[in-house]
Amino acid sequence: MKFTYKKEERLKSRKLIQQLFTEGMSVSVYPLQLVFLKKTHNSTTNLQIGVSVSKKKVSKAVQRNRIKRVLRELFRRHKPYFTEGLSEQYVGMFLYVDKELETSADLEIKMKELAEKFIDRIKGFSV
Numbered sequence: 001m002k003f004t005y006k007k008e009e010r011l012k013s014r015k016l017i018q019q020l021f022t023e024g025m026s027v028s029v030y031p032l033q034l035v036f037l038k039k040t041h042n043s044t045t046n047l048q049i050g051v052s053v054s055k056k057k058v059s060k061a062v063q064r065n066r067i068k069r070v071l072r073e074l075f076r077r078h079k080p081y082f083t084e085g086l087s088e089q090y091v092g093m094f095l096y097v098d099k100e101l102e103t104s105a106d107l108e109i110k111m112k113e114l115a116e117k118f119i120d121r122i123k124g125f126s127v
Contacts, residue, residue, distance in 0.1 A: 005075065011092070016041065031096055033094070035095065040088075046086040047083055047086060049093070051072055071094050074111045084119065
């Protein structure tokens with residue numbers, strides 16, 4: 001598997017994002033939260049992901065952009081944990097819910113935990 005985050009893997013559709021937040025389920029490992037929804041889309045991948053950081057929590061755009069960049073990189077490196085065993089298509093959105101940026105090492109551990117929770121939650125509903 002390639003460790004990439006291509007354009008087709010990014011969640012850009014406003015309709016899908018709106019539907020994701022109204023109908024989706026979530027798993028969280030503080031300070032990360034993943035809202036996801038089983039939804040077919042026009043991508044060749046099984047998982048389309050977006051990243052969001054609240055303007056209320058992190059007021060400076062420079063800090064928000066840095067957090068989003070770090071989260072995209074962590075997802076890129078840990079994508080196999082999220083996509084292993086996915087047979088259906090899903091859309092998801094990473095939310096960062098803390099006011100301060102944690103260290104990359106801490107976030108990496110949290111990202112792995114979040115992936116495990118995501119896969120467990122999916123397997124729990126598909127059985």
